[in-house]
Amino acid sequence: MKRRNFIKGAVxxxxxxxxxxxxxxxxxxxxxxxxxxxPRKRLRELGIRIGTLxxxxxxxxxxxxxxxxxHKTIIKGEGPMAARTGVTVIFPHAGxxxxxxxxxxxxxxxGWGEMTGAAAIEASGKLKTPIFLTGTYNVGIVHKAAxxxxxxxxxxxxDTGRTVSPVVAECFDDFLSHTMSRQITEKDxxxxxxxxxxxxxxxxxxGGGTGMTSFGFKGGIGTSSRKVDDSHMVGVLxxxxxxxxxxxxxxxxxxxxxxxxxxxxxxxxxxxxxIAATNAPLLPFQLKKIAxxxxxxxxxTGAISRTGSGDIILAFSTANRITRKNQAPFxxxxxxxxxxxxxxxxxxxxxxxxxxxxxxxxxxxxVGRDGNTAHGIPLDQVIRxxxxxxxxxxxxxx
Amino acid sequence: MNKEQDLLxxxxxxxxxxxxxxxxxxxxIQGVRIGHLTVNKDLVDPSSDSKVRIRTGLxxxxxxxxxxxxxxxxxxxxxxxxxxxxxxxxxxxFCYLNSPIAITNSFDxxxxxxxxLSYGFALGRSExxxxxxxxxxxxxxxxxKKSHMDEKAILNAFHxxxxxxxxxxxxGIGLGLRAFDAKGGIGTSSRKFPMGSSxxxIGILVVSAHGNRESSGNENSLIITAAVDMPLVPYQIRxxxxxxxxxxxxxxxxxxxxxxxxxVLFTTANPMSMxxxxxxxxxxxxLDDSFLPKIIQAGSEAIQEAILRSLIKAVPVQGKDxxxxxxxxxxxxxxxxxDLE
Numbered sequence: 001m002k003r004r005n006f007i008k009g010a011v012x013x014x015x016x017x018x019x020x021x022x023x024x025x026x027x028x029x030x031x032x033x034x035x036x037x038x039p040r041k042r043l044r045e046l047g048i049r050i051g052t053l054x055x056x057x058x059x060x061x062x063x064x065x066x067x068x069x070x071h072k073t074i075i076k077g078e079g080p081m082a083a084r085t086g087v088t089v090i091f092p093h094a095g096x097x098x099x100x101x102x103x104x105x106x107x108x109x110x111g112w113g114e115m116t117g118a119a120a121i122e123a124s125g126k127l128k129t130p131i132f133l134t135g136t137y138n139v140g141i142v143h144k145a146a147x148x149x150x151x152x153x154x155x156x157x158x159d160t161g162r163t164v165s166p167v168v169a170e171c172f173d174d175f176l177s178h179t180m181s182r183q184i185t186e187k188d189x190x191x192x193x194x195x196x197x198x199x200x201x202x203x204x205x206x207g208g209g210t211g212m213t214s215f216g217f218k219g220g221i222g223t224s225s226r227k228v229d230d231s232h233m234v235g236v237l238x239x240x241x242x243x244x245x246x247x248x249x250x251x252x253x254x255x256x257x258x259x260x261x262x263x264x265x266x267x268x269x270x271x272x273x274x275i276a277a278t279n280a281p282l283l284p285f286q287l288k289k290i291a292x293x294x295x296x297x298x299x300x301t302g303a304i305s306r307t308g309s310g311d312i313i314l315a316f317s318t319a320n321r322i323t324r325k326n327q328a329p330f331x332x333x334x335x336x337x338x339x340x341x342x343x344x345x346x347x348x349x350x351x352x353x354x355x356x357x358x359x360x361x362x363x364x365x366x367v368g369r370d371g372n373t374a375h376g377i378p379l380d381q382v383i384r385x386x387x388x389x390x391x392x393x394x395x396x397x398x
Numbered sequence: 399m400n401k402e403q404d405l406l407x408x409x410x411x412x413x414x415x416x417x418x419x420x421x422x423x424x425x426x427i428q429g430v431r432i433g434h435l436t437v438n439k440d441l442v443d444p445s446s447d448s449k450v451r452i453r454t455g456l457x458x459x460x461x462x463x464x465x466x467x468x469x470x471x472x473x474x475x476x477x478x479x480x481x482x483x484x485x486x487x488x489x490x491x492f493c494y495l496n497s498p499i500a501i502t503n504s505f506d507x508x509x510x511x512x513x514x515l516s517y518g519f520a521l522g523r524s525e526x527x528x529x530x531x532x533x534x535x536x537x538x539x540x541x542x543k544k545s546h547m548d549e550k551a552i553l554n555a556f557h558x559x560x561x562x563x564x565x566x567x568x569x570g571i572g573l574g575l576r577a578f579d580a581k582g583g584i585g586t587s588s589r590k591f592p593m594g595s596s597x598x599x600i601g602i603l604v605v606s607a608h609g610n611r612e613s614s615g616n617e618n619s620l621i622i623t624a625a626v627d628m629p630l631v632p633y634q635i636r637x638x639x640x641x642x643x644x645x646x647x648x649x650x651x652x653x654x655x656x657x658x659x660x661x662v663l664f665t666t667a668n669p670m671s672m673x674x675x676x677x678x679x680x681x682x683x684x685l686d687d688s689f690l691p692k693i694i695q696a697g698s699e700a701i702q703e704a705i706l707r708s709l710i711k712a713v714p715v716q717g718k719d720x721x722x723x724x725x726x727x728x729x730x731x732x733x734x735x736x737d738l739e
Binding site: 108110111112113114115116117118119120121122123124136137139140141142143144145146147148151157158159162163165180182310312 | 476488490508513
């Protein structure tokens with residue numbers, strides 16, 4: 001279960017062009033790979049719906065008002081030193097998160113992963129920094145950049161104000177990227193921060209998801225959201241790099257066992273980082289329960305949380321703001337009545353499943369280190385299998 | 399005899415229920431080495447022409463010869479605070495240590511994390527993940543709010559790490575720390591005791607930055623690293639970390655003035671060899687649970703002594719904005735010692 005995994009293979013120097021060579025550099029039958037060339041789509045655009053709740057306008061974590069997402073994608077070189085990595089940043093709200101903290105909680109379904117800052121979240125119940133998602137060995141550099149960013153916009157930090165532990169989480173992208181060389185810089189992190197915006201979120205092989213693989217296909221960033229009522233939303237964003245092909249279930253259909261071709265060359269399973277956001281007022285103990293429902297959404301995709309998969313979850317609520325400088329003796333806190341919380345669980349489970357599947361259906365084939373190829377899941381096969389199980393074009397599921 | 403020696407003599411004369419280890423240091427655990435990087439520099443900030451006083455560092459505990467592909471059982475108990483502690487999820491869920499333990503300031507956590515990876519890669523280890531780095535605040539004396547350590551210096555601290563008597567006081571991460579409204583820093587101590595026919599040790603290294611009543615709100619953490627050489631499995635290690643933490647006497651851990659107490663404990667017995675990913679089943683030994691209270695008692699004695707030593711061995715340090723931090727006055731130490739009786 002090693003993070004570093006040498007895969008010896010002939011060097012193939014073509015990147016981001018699908019279906020040219022297989023792992024050993026042999027030419028493959030191009031026609032069999034054409035379907036991976038089809039335009040990538042989100043799950044919903046294929047006519048597949050998860051659950052009965054409606055998504056928000058962008059069907060993304062950014063449907064939670066104020067949440068912003070920024071990517072920096074790093075694609076450099078070919079052959080053994082190729083870099084297919086990057087960083088994705090999530091800002092929990094539009095203000096200054098160091099000055100205005102929000103409630104948060106973490107849940108480790110399987111702790112074979114890193115999320116820095118988690119100890120502080122568990123101790124304080126609060127999220128005080130943006131969330132960064134990246135490749136395993138980039139964590140130190142991204143952490144350093146995050147601290148520098150936070151101290152630059154908050155001169156009080158490390159002076160009259162406490163320092164904070166930035167949240168930097170990782171998955172291992174070594175199948176497509178030469179990870180030991182850590183080809184990321186502080187400037188890349190700054191660019192991800194500058195790129196952060198609300199609205200639609202780019203998915204698949206972008207940002208931290210650039211080199212990630214999932215369910216034996218190309219994985220990466222995926223997101224989805226659900227409206228709980230007129231004013232409350234749950235949004236989920238994942239960096240998916242986990243599970244094996246035969247695990248894959250889409251809305252209960254064992255798609256992974258029926259899909260043909262595109263053999264994936266590495267049996268190694270990696271990790272998944274899952275971030276849930278809501279604008280509903282939830283306290284940390286309630287967010288812990290939301291984080292556990294995120295794990296249930298992951299389970300619905302068929303993933304079994306293998307020992308080498310760091311399945312790490314963070315949930316936050318933007319509703320209550322705890323202002324650092326507020327010296328008032330009392331804070332006004334709202335919290336959803338636990339008798340009314342179940343719809344939020346439903347929204348969380350469904351949005352999580354769809355976010356993970358969006359990462360798959362959105363991700364294009366990527367050729368990376370040593371010519372290693374992770375194929376985008378063939379969408380025509382997904383449609384065919386889902387139709388076979390009467391899940392597309394069936395009024396009962398629409 | 400100067401004041402420091404006099405106080406130390408009093409601490410050492412204090413008889414407990416357990417014998418001290420040969421060096422009375424955490425390095426009494428065979429294989430454990432300590433490396434300090436002390437960064438004590440004055441720079442001129444060109445933008446304001448003002449002096450920037452850097453008073454910080456890194457203290458690393460190398461649990462075994464890192465050339466070996468091994469993992470050691472470890473648990474971390476966080477009483478409160480939750481200072482940055484990387485490797486948190488793996489420690490919690492898989493209960494092992496696979497890297498040096500490094501304690502540094504909160505701005506250099508990333509730099510040290512990255513340097514640990516470089517260290518492991520250079521050794522040819524297939525794995526040195528996850529790096530275990532604890533970040534604490536030293537910004538009462540340390541004037542730089544930026545990552546300042548370079549990789550070469552950090553690697554040097556690992557390479558120079560020694561299993562001999564440990565330097566204490568204002569060294570490593572101890573340079574910029576304040577404790578009990580005086581100079582804090584590094585302290586170490588150990589205890590040995592027989593169990594069955596064998597002689598076992600518990601070694602402690604503390605980073606004292608706690609007990610400050612006049613705090614700027616930036617500090618107040620006590621980080622305890624404990625090492626043992628008797629065979630334990632994780633639930634037992636967890637039990638001991640809790641015992642050591644809850645057993646801290648109020649005189650040395652004034653409740654209400656300390657906002658982070660974290661304790662890690664690893665055992666060098668039961669190493670898991672990961673050559674070729676290791677065997678399908680490991681053979682471990684585990685001490686009988688009836689011995690655990692004894693380990694907690696011995697560890698508590700060593701922690702008390704280590705905290706006292708961290709205060710006594712400290713030297714005056716002048717840092718940020720010309721602030722001067724003197725060692726704790728002798729009468730205050732004597733009062734603490736009376737309170738401990």
